[in-house]
Amino acid sequence: MAQDVTTQSRRKFLQFLAASPLCGAFAGLNPADAAAELAASPADAIDIFDLELTASGKIPVAHWGYLATGVNDDSTLRANRTAFEKYFVRSLRLQDVLDVDSSVEILGTRWPTPIVMAPVGSQKAFHADGELGSARAAKSRNHLQMLSTVSSTSIEEVTAAREAPLWFQLYTMGGWQGIRARLRRAEAAGSPVVVLTVDNVPGGDRHTLARAVRKDSRDCSVCHEGSGVAARTKPMAGGGTDERFGVTWEFLDRLQQETTMKVFVKGIVTAEDAERCVEQGVDGIIVSNHGGRGDDSGRGTIDSLAEIAPVVRGRTTLMMDSGIRRGNDIFKAIALGADAVLVGRPYIWGLGAFGQAGVERALDILTNELRVAMQSFGTRTIADIGRSNIQIG
Ligand SMILES: Cc1cc2nc3c(=O)[nH]c(=O)nc-3n(C[C@H](O)[C@H](O)[C@H](O)COP(=O)(O)O)c2cc1C
Structure with a gap:
């Protein structure tokens, strides 16, 4: 009973918070x-x-x-959602959709859904289960999971919890020495793919984050010695030298020479960059604006995908992220040419709410919504979903 009262007052408080302009200023709701x-x-x-x-x-x-947080006033973060509203679905009738099959094959492996868990750093900041909780959820629901360079837990431990290889996302701190060490660890852990993130995240323009930090009364210095230093203390981000260089096409070439893993490029948003990736022989492209946290382009990635997919024409694996919140969004991305989609915040919201069980719930919600979308739009398999299912409004 006492717990009921506590829960009720908490609910009331949060509903007040969610409705208040104060919350809108930093909560991103x-x-x-x-x-x-x-x-x-x-x-x-x-x-x-x-x-x-x-x-x-x-x-x-x-x-x-x-x-x-997004960048500046979060307009790109919002664009990632509102851009979906321009794309309408053309539903087909009289199709046999009693049993839909949402599975996809990615680089020779079949997955039950095209929903991939994006690399999100520092997951212990959201729940004590951290990346291990996400990995156990990925295992129980059989999703492809990508691990960030700035993860709270090492690739060896997360791979053990997932009981299967992860894809490893690469940042370049620590110079070539640091990068090489990271690549060797990912290769040794069995990662088949390294994902090079190429959208720069300067970090200084995140106003929503800056406002939230001011509202936190805890002593942040207990855990954070300073933003750059904090990243280097993460188990996959340390080591190496102070060498700095740009992440350029030449860097990508060097990375391709350096590793035995397949190379995906994450953060591409234009057709010309996608074409160059294909020419340079990358194994996959992830159309992404880092969930509205990278540059403040004001452009949703579903629009970038619509530009890029006709240029790629199936010559390499094409994924998309930023703003996916519902099964319908996944359907639209597949219809516009994505082979799979990544979700970032949605599964982290599950993690923050309930740890591993919340991640499982987030994955179940999205999977069920996708399957319902496939049934209601008349497409039995993922391969049945195509450009003709979409009208641009
Ligand atoms: C808190 C947070 C941390 C992130 N950390 C990384 C990271 O370490 N490496 C990376 O490539 N992307 C990172 N991303 C971006 C995600 O991989 C993904 O592109 C983005 O979350 C997708 O947008 P969504 O959150 O709207 O689904 C991060 C995103 C968030 C929200």
Whole structure:
């Protein structure tokens, strides 16, 4: 009973917080998702936004700011959502969709869905389960998981929890020495793919984060010695030298020579860069603007995908992320030419709300919504979803 009262007052407080302009300033809650309700258990969450609201009350405010933030006033973050509204689905009728098959093959491996867990750094900042909780959820639901260079836990431990290889995302701190050491560890852990992130994240223009940090009364210096230093103390980010260089086409070439892993490039947003990636023989492209955290282009990545897919024409694996929140969004991305999509915040909201069980719930929600979308739009398999399913409004 006492717990009920506590839960109720917490719910009331969070609903007040979610509705208040104060929260909008730093929580990143989308007014369009104002219908969201707190979830008392994973099963309580009806959609991804219930997990977002629930996580917003459990994650310390500065860490929430780090998760929610975009660049400047978050206009690109918002564009990642609103851009989907330009694309309408053309539904086909009289199709046999009693049993839909949402599986996809990626580089010779079949996965039950095209939903991939994006590399998100520092996951212990959101829940004590951290990357290990995400890995156990990825295992129980059989999703492809990518691990960030700035993960809270090493690739060896996360691979052991996943009981299968991860794809490793690469940042370049520590010069070639640091990069080489990182690549050798990922290769030894069995990672088949290294994902080179090429959208620069300067970090200085994240106003939502800066405002949230001011509202956090804890002593941040206990864990953070300074932003650059903090990254280098992460288990996959340390070592190497102070050597600095640009992440350029020449760098990409050198990386391709250096590693036995396949190389994906994450952060491409234009057709000309995608064409160059294909010419340079990359194994995959991830159309991404880092969830609106990289540059402030004001452009949603679904628009970038619509530009890029006709140029790539199946010559390399094509994935997309930033703004995927519903099964319909996944359907639209596949229809516009993506082979798979990545989600970042959605599964982290699950993690922040309920640890591993919340990540599982987030993955289940998106998978179920995708399957319902496939049934309602008349496409039995992922291969049946194509450009003719979309009208641009
Ligand atoms: C808190 C946070 C940390 C992230 N860390 C990384 C990272 O370490 N490496 C990387 O390539 N992308 C990182 N990303 C970007 C994600 O991989 C992905 O591109 C993005 O979250 C997708 O957008 P979404 O959050 O709207 O789904 C991060 C995103 C967030 C929200």
